[in-house]
Amino acid sequence: MDKAEAARLVVAARTRRGLTWAGIAEALGTPLVWTTAALLGQHPMSSEQAGAACALLGLDETVAESLQQQPSRGTDPALMADPTIYRFTEALSVYGPAIKELIHEEFGDGIMSAINFRVDVERRPDPDGDRVVVTFDGKFLDYRW
Amino acid sequence: MDKAEAARLVVAARTRRGLTWAGIAEALGTPLVWTTAALLGQHPMSSEQAGAACALLGLDETVAESLQQQPSRGTDPALMADPTIYRFTEALSVYGPAIKELIHEEFGDGIMSAINFRVDVERRPDPDGDRVVVTFDGKFLDYRW
Amino acid sequence: MDKAEAARLVVAARTRRGLTWAGIAEALGTPLVWTTAALLGQHPMSSEQAGAACALLGLDETVAESLQQQPSRGTDPALMADPTIYRFTEALSVYGPAIKELIHEEFGDGIMSAINFRVDVERRPDPDGDRVVVTFDGKFLDYRW
Amino acid sequence: MDKAEAARLVVAARTRRGLTWAGIAEALGTPLVWTTAALLGQHPMSSEQAGAACALLGLDETVAESLQQQPSRGTDPALMADPTIYRFTEALSVYGPAIKELIHEEFGDGIMSAINFRVDVERRPDPDGDRVVVTFDGKFLDYRW
Amino acid sequence: MDKAEAARLVVAARTRRGLTWAGIAEALGTPLVWTTAALLGQHPMSSEQAGAACALLGLDETVAESLQQQPSRGTDPALMADPTIYRFTEALSVYGPAIKELIHEEFGDGIMSAINFRVDVERRPDPDGDRVVVTFDGKFLDYRW
Amino acid sequence: MDKAEAARLVVAARTRRGLTWAGIAEALGTPLVWTTAALLGQHPMSSEQAGAACALLGLDETVAESLQQQPSRGTDPALMADPTIYRFTEALSVYGPAIKELIHEEFGDGIMSAINFRVDVERRPDPDGDRVVVTFDGKFLDYRW
Amino acid sequence: MDKAEAARLVVAARTRRGLTWAGIAEALGTPLVWTTAALLGQHPMSSEQAGAACALLGLDETVAESLQQQPSRGTDPALMADPTIYRFTEALSVYGPAIKELIHEEFGDGIMSAINFRVDVERRPDPDGDRVVVTFDGKFLDYRW
Amino acid sequence: MDKAEAARLVVAARTRRGLTWAGIAEALGTPLVWTTAALLGQHPMSSEQAGAACALLGLDETVAESLQQQPSRGTDPALMADPTIYRFTEALSVYGPAIKELIHEEFGDGIMSAINFRVDVERRPDPDGDRVVVTFDGKFLDYRW
Amino acid sequence: MDKAEAARLVVAARTRRGLTWAGIAEALGTPLVWTTAALLGQHPMSSEQAGAACALLGLDETVAESLQQQPSRGTDPALMADPTIYRFTEALSVYGPAIKELIHEEFGDGIMSAINFRVDVERRPDPDGDRVVVTFDGKFLDYRW
Amino acid sequence: MDKAEAARLVVAARTRRGLTWAGIAEALGTPLVWTTAALLGQHPMSSEQAGAACALLGLDETVAESLQQQPSRGTDPALMADPTIYRFTEALSVYGPAIKELIHEEFGDGIMSAINFRVDVERRPDPDGDRVVVTFDGKFLDYRW
Incomplete structure (x- = not known):
């Protein structure tokens, strides 16, 4: 199966x-x-x-x-257009270059690992409407030859 | 300009x-x-x-x-292939459907707003190597006719 | 199913x-x-x-x-080429930037929500041929950090 | 120019x-x-x-x-990803097939013209937050050989 | 079915x-x-x-x-590469802008309808080899607000 | 130049x-x-x-x-989305397979040449609105090894 | 079938x-x-x-x-990536514009027909390793209005 | 330059x-x-x-x-749509899998090299119209680990 | 099968x-x-x-x-997005032009064969974490007319 | 600059x-x-x-x-079609899934890092023709939550 x-x-x-x-x-x-x-x-x-x-x-x-079984990871691009998922893609399109600048400013040349990595989804109560808080938390890996 | x-x-x-x-x-x-x-x-x-x-x-x-000036928002797709930005795209491809399931479980049918929204980038010290912690924090919007 | x-x-x-x-x-x-x-x-x-x-x-x-069941929303792009649907896509390609300008002029920096949102389809009699009137009606959401 | x-x-x-x-x-x-x-x-x-x-x-x-001058009409697809414009594209992806069904139910086989056509953008005050109301209003054209 | x-x-x-x-x-x-x-x-x-x-x-x-049944119209792009169909696509790629110029010169700003429209396919005898004659015949629609 | x-x-x-x-x-x-x-x-x-x-x-x-000069023929795909040109593309998407069937029925296995070929654009008066008549007229070429 | x-x-x-x-x-x-x-x-x-x-x-x-049966001709693009087929695609990408120049120099404005056309595949012995010789042989068609 | x-x-x-x-x-x-x-x-x-x-x-x-200078080889895909070049692409789409079968039948598992390779373009007189003869001639390379 | x-x-x-x-x-x-x-x-x-x-x-x-059976070689692009495979694609996107420069500097104008070719995957122990060592080893083929 | x-x-x-x-x-x-x-x-x-x-x-x-300056990494896809670079892409398309299987067999669930990573290009003399040997050498990273 x-x-x-x-x-x-x-x-x-x-x-x-x-x-x-x-x-x-x-x-x-x-x-x-x-x-x-x-x-x-x-x-x-x-x-x-x-x-x-x-x-x-x-x-x-x-x-x-x-x-x-060992998976072949990833999601069918058609499903990524679902609005609940798409808002994250949009946020990356708007904030991705800024996040990159700030990772380099704080850590130097490297990336956030997506392998040594965890995600959390939480609800944060807010009087103006509760908030979805999604945290991406990955080990910094510096470009190292 | x-x-x-x-x-x-x-x-x-x-x-x-x-x-x-x-x-x-x-x-x-x-x-x-x-x-x-x-x-x-x-x-x-x-x-x-x-x-x-x-x-x-x-x-x-x-x-x-x-x-x-009012911007036309978004980033040239060519720049999204930069490894520092791509790891976020990959994380969405792996975890996007799970995040969607959990938003619906916790909040019902709706989305995290990408407009009433903030992102934070932080360094979290860790003995195994410091970590990049990026938080997406948006108001929940329910599908409401 | x-x-x-x-x-x-x-x-x-x-x-x-x-x-x-x-x-x-x-x-x-x-x-x-x-x-x-x-x-x-x-x-x-x-x-x-x-x-x-x-x-x-x-x-x-x-x-x-x-x-x-909770849907994964969206339509197969192949079906979007049907002429009855395509005319809306064409209208967006012609008028989308103008609509964006006018939303910003009237409301400031933000968007029309597609979640807190309704659509109506109506027939409006007209001596030159009845008209299809489709109304997109969504809450304004301002970019708010 | x-x-x-x-x-x-x-x-x-x-x-x-x-x-x-x-x-x-x-x-x-x-x-x-x-x-x-x-x-x-x-x-x-x-x-x-x-x-x-x-x-x-x-x-x-x-x-x-x-x-x-006579224009060559249409918008660069890169600009269509701007969030203020994208919400309309998303709405079409979610509601396009329903709009098509209802046009056919009400008018028969045909389309809303995008040529004999007008768009209006209005603000509708609402206690829960004012609304963007965009009306697409086109002459019905029936498939006629 | x-x-x-x-x-x-x-x-x-x-x-x-x-x-x-x-x-x-x-x-x-x-x-x-x-x-x-x-x-x-x-x-x-x-x-x-x-x-x-x-x-x-x-x-x-x-x-x-x-x-x-009411169809969802259009043809799978893979089938459009068949040489008998492709020649029409090529002709449009070569002559499309010229046809547009001439429609505007003769009729003003508008289009040939593809809805109030008929196509005919005929054979025209010719001593140098018979010819395929395909006629696209659509009502002119002017851009009218 | x-x-x-x-x-x-x-x-x-x-x-x-x-x-x-x-x-x-x-x-x-x-x-x-x-x-x-x-x-x-x-x-x-x-x-x-x-x-x-x-x-x-x-x-x-x-x-x-x-x-x-000898041209490299063809049109930038972005310009093919102009509505006046697009209607021809749409007509091919709707009628292309039918035209193919009829060419084969009338002539056998082969194509309409797009090289030994001419196009004409004419206005045909019509009480219900004048019509754009575009004729594609190409020599039939049979598949011949 | x-x-x-x-x-x-x-x-x-x-x-x-x-x-x-x-x-x-x-x-x-x-x-x-x-x-x-x-x-x-x-x-x-x-x-x-x-x-x-x-x-x-x-x-x-x-x-x-x-x-x-009359075929709809052409090959699934996925199969065109097979290395044995791809080398021909690569050769066209490298030599296509040169072939075009030489066809125009020798014959004038026109094309090699892919319909009145034959292909041959042969082995040519060679002391440095036998060679695959593929000949494309099509009637010249001049642009003729 | x-x-x-x-x-x-x-x-x-x-x-x-x-x-x-x-x-x-x-x-x-x-x-x-x-x-x-x-x-x-x-x-x-x-x-x-x-x-x-x-x-x-x-x-x-x-x-x-x-x-x-050492080139980066290849041709802009837009230029590959020129009809004189496209006919070769079409021929590959129609005959590519057959050519692959025949290379394997004659030579075994391998490819025609596009590097140890030459192309010739010739005119062959023919009473039914002269022909463009393009020969692809490459060394056979067998898959060899 | x-x-x-x-x-x-x-x-x-x-x-x-x-x-x-x-x-x-x-x-x-x-x-x-x-x-x-x-x-x-x-x-x-x-x-x-x-x-x-x-x-x-x-x-x-x-x-x-x-x-x-003789295969049609290649992998579905969707599977190439799996992170374990994608890292190789990314490495090519970052280092491909440098590898090309160095092949030309060392060997002249030509390529590494992907046919007369072998790949090896090995583990190399390392105190900072064992390493995946993948070797691409192909015969040099010079452009030879 | x-x-x-x-x-x-x-x-x-x-x-x-x-x-x-x-x-x-x-x-x-x-x-x-x-x-x-x-x-x-x-x-x-x-x-x-x-x-x-x-x-x-x-x-x-x-x-x-x-x-x-900090780069935005990656190569224009058009340049990836150059034959010297393309052979690596082809090798990944043929051997990528096998490499993935063997990484998982040897190391478990994880990837070869493309960040803690080095590439070497060498010439290896060989009586049948010298060989291009390209080594990808990256730290193994296991999926670790």
């Missing part, structure tokens, strides 16, 4: 069983965004993680095997 | 005068990423802000006028 | 039962364009809305479940 | 003279969006219109000649 | 029954190019037309229903 | 001198669309034709030399 | 039966490249040719029918 | 002096297509070749230096 | 049987990267190699036949 | 002075590929390095300043 099919089954089972991503992550003891991304096919799970997730979701062994 | 030309003059003057983006932002009393983005041409500055920035950088009135 | 398949079943059932989009919207008590878009897969329906629509169309529970 | 250069001069002169698009349109006695689009290079002006506009803006005869 | 599948069945049945497009058009009493395009999925047929065509071709009711 | 620059000078001189394409073609004794296309840079002119055209337009020898 | 499927069956049967393209072409009495291209779906075969080919390959009537 | 500018000067000088590519190649003692391609910027010339070519064409030392 | 399907079966069988690519290559006596690429569909295997691989993996004759 | 212009001056000065990239690298005491890439604009140089390079090449201070 390929990971796209496994992801479809996970999403359907999660709705059917009334589970939340947060609940699944807590049950597995794994970080929230990592767990969601892994179940959507972007990270390989360990045998124990895959087994626990499938038990929770009522999915069989073929799904668990798929969740353990 | 178009904003791309103004940005080139700002970048050159900043190096020549030995100024930092952080120093300029502090002098103007404006947020760091906002200030950098505005000087790179992505936000209009007020007359006072543009004047103060140009005084600091030793640039003339034509630059100050350009900085006050 | 994915939303594209559900939309195909809705379109076929609508023809088979001789229903109009306007009739379905009226029966559901929901706005016309919203209802049509939701049944084509662009908005999640509530359980009640999906149930009522499927009862009207003679479709089963799997369609109703699909209609309640 | 090509129309892009003429548009740059118009935009600069309008700021320099403190004129509004609405004011220019009123002085010329022409519709607001039409006037703005024409001055940005998307419609040819009559000799009188071009002359009056240039007198108002303090621009010379070469600009006036350019404004009368 | 979608229109692409219906078109495949029409093409196969036409060969199997030894019918010509001209013969089908004559039997239906409809114009030749229109009839061919409609059977290939680009125009909706009336119930009578679809019924008559399917009777002639020996196709069942599901095809007839499909032929009556 | 490259042909794009020569074309700009021709277009400007034509307006300045109040000449029509039809008038230039008549003076040169060459077909209307051919003449217009050649002056826009899509066909090489003979020395006599180029000289006569430049005399008429009041352009110097460098333009005349440019008009005689 | 579509031509892509027929081609897959031909390729498999050829291997299974231990036939060569050269052997099939010889048995059919048709040119080598033409025969190979036709069996891969790029030319329609006559009833006799298709029947003989299928008899040789042990394929049934549905394949033979498919081989007689 | 970059090679594109040098090529423009070569093309203009060749016309001005009434030289042919064949004449230049003969004077230099170099193959015809190679010489044309080199003067158009696709191959580096030796100092002697560049000097001789510039003497013949009446061009100065800066052109000669440019002709000796 | 096409090679993509065969590759999926190979990958699944390898996991199921707990085999490594290195173990398979050793058992076959073939180079490691070559073996992996061949089993993923990029090289044809000999009958003996395919048979031995399938015996090891517990796959049947239809897979073995597929592995012997 | 932007880095593209600086690179053009460096390349011209290197030829004019008869220097090699290897000689410049040796004089600077910096690695060969790094030095070449830096002088072509892909790495910032220190003030000492830039000064030494410009002294060697006879270039002035404005070039030296440009060489010290």
